[in-house]
Amino acid sequence: MKKYRSVWVLIISMFFMASAYTMLIPFLPLYLLELGVSQARVHLWTGLVFSSAFFVAGIMGPVWGKMADTRGKKRMAVRAAFLIGCSYFLGGIVHNEWQLLGMRIFQGFANGLVAASMAIISSTVEEKALGTYLGFAQTSIILGGICGPFMGGVLSHLIGMRDSFFVAALFLWLVTAAIVIFVREPAHAPWKTSQEGSIVDDLRYARSNRLMFEFLMAYFVLQGTIMMIQPVVTLYIGELQHSMSNVAVTAGTIMSCGGIAGALTTTFWGRLGQKKGYYRAICMTISGAGLGMLIQSIPDSIFWFGVCQAMVSCFIVGANPSLNAALVKCTPESFRGRAFGLSNTAQQMGSMIGPLLSAGITEFMPIYMVYILAGIVLLYLAWRMYQAHLHSVSL
Incomplete structure (x- = not known):
């Protein structure tokens, strides 16, 4: 359906985002060993590398959400896709565990593509079909999670773990271009509060x-x-x-x-x-x-x-x-x-x-x-x- 073109572009984009993520992140312990981390310390560094991105993404979630409502959800989707692509590119040029940790922190900072995409979908789709299309979006993420590890294993074997990061970066930059060209965001009236929608006010409202x-x-x-x-x-x-x-x-x-x-x-x-x-x-x-x-x-x-x-x-x-x-x-x-x-x-x-x-x-x-x-x-x-x-x- 033509009026849902933006929705389908976002659903397909989330598949590629999930594929890029799962073709790399499960193999980070192996990448740490490749970067020279000892077997005795790889578990510690795996924990740090994993949790750091989640922590930063959690802090930035309300900030990007507020900017999505005040400056545009599409703009935030483009921002997230482009910066996540940049984070994967940085992952391909790191030389030690500290640089990889910095990459993951930056990736957590860039996070927000799924949240912005879901917000656009929920504003575009009619209420009677909302559950179905959100289900399609979740299915695309699941399928990406299924295909990603397989692609990651094949790419790691063919071109190596480091170059796989560049492939993931290309995925996200293609997603960025698709969102810029094909996605249209419905207009809406800004949400107002007595404090003009400050982040603290948003938390109080929630x-x-x-x-x-x-x-x-x-x-x-x-x-x-x-x-x-x-x-x-x-x-x-x-x-x-x-x-x-x-x-x-x-x-x-x-x-x-x-x-x-x-x-x-x-x-x-x-x-x-x-x-x-x-x-x-x-x-x-x-x-x-x-x-x-x-x-x-x-x-x-x-x-x-x-x-x-x-x-x-x-x-x-x-x-x-x-x-x-x-x-x-x-x-x-x-x-x-x-x-x-x-x-x-x-x-x-x-x-x-x-x-x-x-x-x-x-x-x-x-x-x-x-x-x-x-x-x-x-x-x-x-x-x-x-x-x-x-x-x-x-x-």
Whole structure:
């Protein structure tokens, strides 16, 4: 549909963004070794390199969100795509771990492409189709996450890890050009407050808007729970197969199959939210993912673990599109950029906290306890969202 051309360009752009990210970031520990970091220190530097970007992105989220509402969402999308491309280019010319850390900090500063894109989509698409198109956007990110590691492995083999960064930079600069040429941003009236929309005032508004605050907490808890699991998946699979031999291949296969299962069900959850209510979809997806994670702590074979992983993926991918659609419905249109900026901050902070919790748990308890705690947290979150639904307008 011609009037949704901007939406489809952004959806495709998010696929390339996710592909560029996942074709490089999972391999950063290998790149650190290539840069000369010792085996004994690679875990420390991996933690620093990963968490630094999340921390800075979390701080900058409200700033970029405010600028999206005051200076234009398209402008912020172009800014983010171009600067993220620059960060990948810098990643290809670094020579030591400190420079790589600086690159990741800059990448966290540049973050905001998904938030700006979601804000444009939510302002362009008619309300009756919002859940479906946000589902398409989430599917594109998932598919990018599936294709990225495969492309990264092939490129690393063919041209080396360093040159792969330049390919990722090219992806993002092509995305920048596509957004500049093809994306049109709907006009809107500026959102006003007694303090002319200062960042502090934005935070106060978010806190006073009970629904919005509940959704931001859900973003934080959901992302933190996901990131609790990610650092231990490979180690847990190694325990289940009683060997670390070829564990990377096994883990990659299981995660890819789970990603495919999730991609196939994302639009279903978006349509369910449109027809039955976004709160219902949120509660169903989060509780289903929680139950799946609890079950994942039980299997004693790789096959059943993979089945459980597919089940978790089928549910958990439906949470974000429903949360995004519900967030749109409880905020003014001209506050959209800030709303998605704050949701981005909540997710980035969850991404930073999750691995720290996982490390603390595995220091004193078996790995399966991470899955048990993650399942309990998600079930509690689903109950909180259900309670919020009982005291809110219908969503």
